Amino acid sequence: xxxxxxxxxxxxxxxxxxxxxQRVLMPLGWLLLAIGTVWGLGFxxxxxxxxxxxxxIHIHVPAAIWSMGAYSSMAIAAFIALVWQIxxxxxxxxxxxxxxxxxxxxxLWTGAAWGEPMWGTWWVWDARLTSELILxxxxxxxxxxxxxFSEQATGDKAAAVxxxxxxxxxxxxxxxxxxxxxxxxxxxxxxFAKPSIDPSMLWxxxxxxxxxxxxxxxxxxxxxxxxxxxxxxxxxWVRQWAQEQA
Amino acid sequence: xxxxxxxxxFAVSAVLLLLGGAVGGIMYAMSENVDLFYTPSQLVxxxxxxxxxxxxGQRLRIGGMVVKGSVKRDEHSLKVSFDLxxxxxVVTVHYEGILPDLFREGQGIVAxxxxxxxxxxxxxxxxxxxxxxxxxPDLKDAMKDIKHVAPATQGGSN
Numbered sequence: 001x002x003x004x005x006x007x008x009x010x011x012x013x014x015x016x017x018x019x020x021x022q023r024v025l026m027p028l029g030w031l032l033l034a035i036g037t038v039w040g041l042g043f044x045x046x047x048x049x050x051x052x053x054x055x056x057i058h059i060h061v062p063a064a065i066w067s068m069g070a071y072s073s074m075a076i077a078a079f080i081a082l083v084w085q086i087x088x089x090x091x092x093x094x095x096x097x098x099x100x101x102x103x104x105x106x107x108l109w110t111g112a113a114w115g116e117p118m119w120g121t122w123w124v125w126d127a128r129l130t131s132e133l134i135l136x137x138x139x140x141x142x143x144x145x146x147x148x149f150s151e152q153a154t155g156d157k158a159a160a161v162x163x164x165x166x167x168x169x170x171x172x173x174x175x176x177x178x179x180x181x182x183x184x185x186x187x188x189x190x191x192f193a194k195p196s197i198d199p200s201m202l203w204x205x206x207x208x209x210x211x212x213x214x215x216x217x218x219x220x221x222x223x224x225x226x227x228x229x230x231x232x233x234x235x236x237w238v239r240q241w242a243q244e245q246a
Numbered sequence: 247x248x249x250x251x252x253x254x255x256f257a258v259s260a261v262l263l264l265l266g267g268a269v270g271g272i273m274y275a276m277s278e279n280v281d282l283f284y285t286p287s288q289l290v291x292x293x294x295x296x297x298x299x300x301x302x303g304q305r306l307r308i309g310g311m312v313v314k315g316s317v318k319r320d321e322h323s324l325k326v327s328f329d330l331x332x333x334x335x336v337v338t339v340h341y342e343g344i345l346p347d348l349f350r351e352g353q354g355i356v357a358x359x360x361x362x363x364x365x366x367x368x369x370x371x372x373x374x375x376x377x378x379x380x381x382x383p384d385l386k387d388a389m390k391d392i393k394h395v396a397p398a399t400q401g402g403s404n
Contacts, residue, residue, distance in 0.1 A: 045382035049348065054380055083255045120346030120373045124356075126282040164262065168269045179273075181281040181309060183356055188378040198381040 009086045011228045012237050018228075022221035029215030036211050040204035047201075056114045058205055062212040064107035065190065067135060068170055070100030070216055071163075074142070078163035081156070088224070090156040091231060093163055094146050095223035099216060101139035108132060119183060127176035128184035131169060138166035283309035283356050290335035290365060300361055308337055308367050309356040309375065317351055330355070341369040348374035 008014045040058030047054040074096040081089035111129070112122045123129065146159035177186045189195040195202055232238050273280070278294050284306055292299045300306050310330035317328040327340045328351075339357045349355060349372065359369035 045384075047380050048383040048385070049376060050380075057380070079258065082258050083251060085254075118346070118348055118374065118376055121371070124282065124373065127280050164258065165265055167262070168266050172269075172273065179280075180277065181283050181285065183282055183309075183373060183375055185376055185378040188380065196377075196379045198385060200382065201380050 009084075009088060011088055011232050012235075014088055015225055015228045015241075018221040018225050022218055022225070025214050025218035025221060029211055029218050032207055032211030032214060036204050036208035040201075040208055044201050044204055045198075050118055053114065053117055056110050057201075058208045060107060060110040060114060061189070061205060062209045063103045063110065064132070065209055066212045066216050067100055067104040067107050067132070068173060069213065070096055070103055071135065071138070071166070071170060073220075074100060074163050075167040078160040081160045082164065087231070088228065090160060091227040092220070092224055093142065093156070093159055095220050095227050097139050097142045097146070097159075097163075099219050099223070101136060101143065103212075103216075104132065104136040104139060108136065115183075124183050126182040126184055127180040128173065128182050131173040131176050134169055135166075135173060138162070138169060142166075283307035285332040286310045286330050286335045286337040286365075287332050289337055289361075302361050302363055304361050305359070306361060306367070307356055307358045308339065308369075309354065310337065312349070312351050312353055312355060314351045330357070336365065338366045339369050339372075340366070341372050343370075343372070345372055346374040348376055 008017060037058060041055050044055065046052050074093055077089045077092040077096065080086055081093065108129075111132075115124075116122050142159045142163050145162055146155045149155035149158065174187075174190070176182060177184055188197050189202070189205070197205065229238055284293070284300065286308065289300065289306075289308060291297065308330060310332045313329040313331050313336060317326065319326045323342065324344065325340070325342045326345065327338060330337045330339055339359070340362075341357065341359070346355075354375035354377070356373045356375055357367060357369035358371040358373075359367045362368050
């Protein structure tokens with residue numbers, strides 16, 4: 001069924017493919033991020049209600065969206081790792097978790113810094129904020145679990161199970177603002193309706209979201225390549241590759 | 247797909263499904279506890295099927311729109327009182343302290359405090375809720391003249 005995907009389960013083939021992707025994605029991601037943040041933070045009109053404070057949206061929303069996007073990708077990798085027992089899928093979990101954890105931390109921190117002047121509080125235990133905090137703990141749990149066993153294979157499997165189980169938190173995060181009374185407002189762009197943000201503010205925001213997604217891809221490529229090299233360090237092809245680099 | 251993989255696929259999917267169901271059930275059962283605040287209607291009419299009302303003296307959060315013209319400030323202190331409304335009943339909030347920048351009449355806010363009587367809350371903290379709409383100020387000014395007309399009520403009542 002997945003015959004065309006089969007060769008990429010082989011670490012060496014995947015290593016070379018990721019290298020080609022990374023060379024394109026890395027500069028593209030940084031370029032888009034530079035355009036999006038400069039445009040968003042410097043050249044958009046202020047908001048009618050929140051003035052200039054709302055500009056942090058250009059960092060907060062992309063980080064929050066990709067904290068969940070990264071978790072979804074990690075859960076898919078975990079599913080493949082558990083069912084098909086493909087080594088590179090297990091390594092991919094370890095490659096994605098720290099990046100997702102950083103995105104989540106950025107989303108939480110920028111959210112707190114935004115909430116203090118606007119809502120009047122850094123933190124409130126409402127459904128949206130609490131479920132996003134749980135997401136951070138899930139990431140940290142996956143990272144910790146993967147390195148908690150002297151037998152690497154046991155740790156990989158435990159981390160994969162946790163990563164997969166934690167996926168139930170994603171719909172809770174997304175729909176928390178609809179299902180319950182929360183201090184956090186409803187969705188602005190991630191809904192099946194016209195975005196409730198003016199086009200002059202929407203475009204830089206969309207660029208920032210795409211940029212962070214591309215950057216996530218690039219960073220995963222880089223981290224997964226490093227992981228492949230570490231796990232395969234005694235293989236002849238790695239030695240040969242290292243000699244070519246030297 | 248070989249039988250072992252099929253078995254694992256089945257096991258993993260079953261675990262995910264059962265866990266999703268379990269968490270969904272728990273969240274549904276707890277839904278009233280997850281709410282951050284009471285709305286004025288919930289405070290006055292009671293919550294859920296059992297119509298449980300909070301008792302006087304209970305610490306709670308109340309969230310609603312500040313009624314236009316209801317904000318009364320004390321001239322010599324930071325004492326302020328205002329009314330909150332959602333779809334019907336009105337709840338009065340008393341507060342002493344600094345209000346958030348976004349506080350204004352017509353704004354959604356969340357206040358934390360103790361219930362003094364059926365429709366009065368003594369707040370210790372007032373937070374502003376803002377909506378999910380973002381637009382430049384000049385566009386907002388232009389939209390001010392557009393009157394939102396309530397849909398015609400058919401048969402006298404709705």
